[in-house]
Amino acid sequence: MELAHLRIDTPVGPLLISGTDEYIQAVNFTEEPETVFPQPPHLLLECAQQLHEYFAGERKIFELPIRQPGTDFQQTVWEQLTHIPFGQTISYLQLAHRIGNPKSIRAVGTTNGKNQLAIIVPCHRVIGANGMLVGYAGGLWRKRWLLEHERLDLFSATRGLSPG
Template sequence: MEVAHLRIDTPLGPLLISGTDEFIQAVSFTDEPATDFPLPPRLLLECAQQLHEYFSGERKVFEVPLYQPGTAFQQSVWQQLTAIPFGHTISYQQLAHRIHNPRSIRAVGTTNGKNCIAIIVPCHRVIGSNGTLTGYAGGLWRKRWLLEHERTDLFTGLL
């Protein structure tokens, strides 16, 4: 199955969505010049719509099928990332405990950094044990923006 791409504009700059008509396999920030892609499958358009809803304050949870190849350990970390509630953060240490491997803090951090599905698999919600913002492939300024966006009162009426 051929992977398709769709580039969208967001408040954080362009995002490139990659996937097929069955799953999303990547959402990444891009600084590459705009490229014309063929008409994407419906699922990529749906993903783009959900991302726009997220940025406009209308969506907390994403509902698109995902595929991200990785080891059993990586899968367990990424699965736990999707369980972090909107507007909340956890530490790398807490994440290691959640996968029942408390000594794997560094491996958890490495796996978090290998997440290819930004925002939807919310690796931005993981912070240092002392509350500091640490590493984010999209840049710490984007991580800060995402966390502040999720802590706004935009969703008060939707609770």
């Protein structure tokens, strides 16, 4: 099945969504000039809508069928990324522990960098053990922006709640 594409504008720059009418395969930051693509399948439009909701602070969890090619190890790492809650971060070492292989920290980092589903598979929520922002295919400024966006939204969602 041939991949379709849809380019959308976001607060962190253009994103290129790729997929079929059955699954989303990639969401990548792009610097390419705007291209006119044929009418995309409904699923790509739904993905664009969910991303717009995320950027508007209205969505914390994506509900899309996704599929990106990779080894069993990569699939395991990417699956674990989807379990990092909105507004929270973990270290690469914690991620390696979560997949049951603490010695795989470098391979986990490499796999995290090969994630083709930016934002939807939230690799931006993985940081260095010292709390520093390290490595992000979209650039560290985007990683910082996404984390601040999620924390701000998390804060605003709890503002006004009284204890007890």
